[in-house]
Amino acid sequence: MNSILFIAPHEEIASIAKKTLIEMNLSIPLIVAKNKIAVNIAKQSESTSIIISRGGTVRDLKKYTNKIIVDIGISLTNILKSIEKLHLAGCKNIAIISNNNIIEPESSIINIHQTSVKICPYSNDEDVSKIIENLLPKNIDGIIGDIKPVELAKKYNIKNSIYIESDIISIRKAINEALILANKQQKKQLRLQTLQSIIDNINEGIIVYNLNKQPIFYNKLGKEILNNNTVLAGKKGTAQLNNYLTMYKGKILDINNEKLLLDVISLDINNELNNQILIFQKVNLIEKTARKIQVALYQKGLYAKKTFNDILYKSPKMEKLLTTAKQFAQSNSNILIYGETGTGKEGLAQSIHNASQRHDKPFVSVNCASLPPTLIESELFGYVEGAFTGARKSGKKGLFEMAHTGTIFLDEIGDLPLDIQSRLLRVLQEREIMRIGDDKILPIDIRLICATNKNLKQLIHEGKFRQDLYYRINVLRITLPPLRERTEDISLLLDYYLNKYGQISTKNLATEINRYLLNYPWNGNIRELKNVAEVLAFIYKNDISLDDVKHILDDVNDISSSNTSMLTLPINNNLKNMEKTIIQQLIDKNYSNDEICHLLGISKVTLWRKTK
Template sequence: MIKMKLVVPQKNYITNALDRFHEFLLTEESEDREGPDFILEEVVVPTDQVRGKTFDADVIISRGLVSKLLKESHDSTPIVDIPVQGIDLIRSLDECRKRFGQKKVAVIGAANMIFGVENLEDIIELPIHKYILDDIRSSDHLVDLAASEGCEVILSGYNTCKYADQIGLRTMLIETGKESFRQALTEAKRLAIVSRKEQEKAQQYKTILDNAYEGVIAVDLNRKVSIFNISAQKILGISGSHLLGAPITDVLSKGELLDRLLDEKDFHEDIISYESIQLSVKKAGIFLKGKRVGDMVAFQDVTGIQEMEGKIRKKMHMRGHVAKYSFGDIFHKSKAIQEVIDTAKSYSEADSNILIIGETGTGKEMFAQSVHNHSQRSNNPFVAINCAALPESLLESELFGYVEGAFTGAMKGGKQGFFELAHRGTLFLDEIGEISPKLQSRLLRVLQEREIMRVGDDKVIPVDVRIIAATNQDLLKMVQNNEFRADLFYRLSVLDLKLPPLRERPEDIAVLAEAFLQKVTFTKSALQLLSEQRWEGNIRQLQNFCERLTVLCKGQVIDELELAKHLPEQGERESTESNPSFLSEKERIIRALEKHHFHKGKAAAELGMSRTTFWRKLKTWRIETK
């Protein structure tokens, strides 16, 4: 909705103005049905009160002195004159002649209202004197002057005619014709649309500037402030409505920032000081049609940049790069694991790199997350990547990131790598023994220099990352075989953490199984049987087995016989003739019996079982003896 205000000194000053406006709209709508909606409101303001009056309007329509005064006091809102055309003056003068005869007529009005009226004397056959009205306060004086010069009729606006009536002169208002009003409405409509678009554009620019992270200051050629956005005010500690239009030398303290702004030389980026603040600053000239019309600087507080970076990284951390586990989530009963936890807690207090060594499924990532959550980096990202899961080229771009156009398929704008995502946090590199020699060299440089370079870029990016690496391989042996860089190995293994396999801590099996199966309980004999299994896949295999039990076992209590039905068989445990440790328990018992000619005592002794346990196993596995 576009608002137009008709400002007049008295109601119905312009005859049938609103009716004519609606006629105008009907005609216009038939020509342009897609245009915006318009509304016209007549506002009565005495002429002596026009200055300083504000109006909620996209455009103001008025005439004569009121229009002149509005233009002098309103810079931002467009003012449209209702022209007093020659035909309007001719009509009014003709009416004077008909009404008052050949009386001498004084035409008093603003210059834009009665321009050229003296040329109508011969056409109307009336003696005409013209008096230019510049100020409402001079209207009475002009009426007196006209009377002294023999004028008997005053043709003018409302206030002038009112005074003339009081002193006994004949009066007549200058009427606005339909054509003049329509011309004013057409111009008002055009200006209103332009004004609204300009207002929307200006508001967009203002909103963008006021919500930008950067401070922006612009000056015109007179070195007066034309832009001083909210960020600039916050960063520099300067505020107030006086800023726009003020000389920049009165606003900024003397120093580098002021000098750079006044200097016509442009520069892309520099670090300069303003009082006690370090600023990252860019400078550019403002040009219109190739001609310089001003200068601007955009800047950020270096400390603010670091804080913003921290917030961004924290948000990314909250989106998924987070450590879920802590030491309290590591269920155990064994002394061996407790010793590892105690060591890991001590490592957490340092900031050195850690190498976690353990078989597959021993919980290396859980320990890495626990170390992170126990450290001073706990409020920052924990980023994990399996180095064996990606080919070399993809792993490189994931670790170090890349710039736009670095390779076919690279994202527009490039992408941050895991090192950047883990800034001020922890990067967990699982299966570190699988990375290629090329990546070993790049990783070593990061550990030495604490900076990375994106793929396809030549700029270095500082990073503050703690590395926790993990492997199920013998890295030292790989170093000896020239399969892994010795210098990288020693950089990674500043602190070592060795996780014992589950078969070396059988007392933890029951604790873990009960934790995995919270809604199911085991009988003592079932737990004993479960604890006697080797679980070559360690905790992961045990957890998967417990999930299978949840599906297969219908009851809430699992006894030894029920458990035995579902224990891993030979195929699942990859048993081989050459490696008896991978044989199923049932097969190992049968082999021991056959070896000792079914002597139960000797077979139990070889298997490291008591006679009672051995007899229970025979019953569980339904093994017949001779």
């Protein structure tokens, strides 16, 4: 127990303490010293935090050291035994003179066996002489006390004096108290060391200032910062430090060739400012963490690839639209994007997500038209085990649940069935979902972006879209212009995709071809332009003609190609049967579902309905 030191004021206590320590099987260092000498020993013993002692030595140790002092008490039995000894010696007027930390701090007189006992506490050794001198006229014939009173009793010719002893019980009690304190201190020190180790090993630098703007605590990185910045170290004065913190809070600093992001937190306790905490984050680690999060989300398919930097444009119309979109990105309100097929609605939704405060959270994209009606509810809201035949044994998270804390993008919202529209409305109102087959409600935090190429107001009029849902999703609205209304961007987009697919540009094409492409209506918008550019880049030759280009455009868009021109339409059937016949003939001619939907201008859900 190197943290405990026993300082006995005299040999009698040392002898009892030595026996007690042996009985308790303890190796606590034991020294005989008192007052100033004891104080000097305590100060030199750096490893000692707890000292056991008694009397005036305790008083001096408490006054002149910052150690924890355990005072050896005196039992009432010892005092009564001392009084009994003096009574048997014939003493009639006894004074108990001792430090006020041993006996009660107020003077008093008691009578025991027709013997008067006066209690005289003192706080300084200099007071003992005065106390005895004041007692002499009162015929004091016996003194019980500490070392000092007993020594002075002889000087004043008081023959009967007894030193107040501490018995083995009192000493054992003091040692046990010291052991308990040492154990608590050891646990506290271990907690502090663990906390310091944790704080030293985090990636942030931490500096804590007191009200006087002096650093009172810091971790390993915080110490490096203080060593390399005189302002933060407080060497330039409080005013300059305050200005520095105000100027750079939330900004990036360059300290010792390392970029650090500074945050300042004020600690208010009982509505009073106490300390300030500075937190420095390494910018390169922030970037690495962001990349890791994005990679993890990407691997789960919950990642938005596009940003505003990926959107190609030079037209004023798109400039204005994107300025608005960037402003909308900072809001959590629902957004409705309207645009024709192929105008880039999902790319814009991804860009808004990546420019928002949710950029490092999931981005879940749902094409409402591509989900079969029988599955759309379970896909959106999830289900628990046994919810229906064919359900996964462990259940499944819904897309809304997967988008928690991030953004969910509902494309082709106009194709959502009415019953699902009702559930979606409740989700938006309550911000909570319930899996199919479950009775538990799950709170969700999402940002909703919807897109459509349909006239939702017309669908409301036709009873195919809920009006209350329309107003819920149409808080912030963006209308993407078709390519024919942003002709300034056509050549820019053509150059980009021609270079991407064949490392050529519009400069490689004849003037008449460029003119034709610029004036072409592009009904399929950017998607159509991209397809045409890919074909052009693939078959490009220096002598490519305008007729070749027209042929390419026809191949991409012509719904009356050689395969479809041979369709047989039974004119005696109703419209429904005619649709089924056309679809079946296209399937027989090996058209894919995507191609059939594109040719007939219908969604995959509609195709699924017509073929089931």
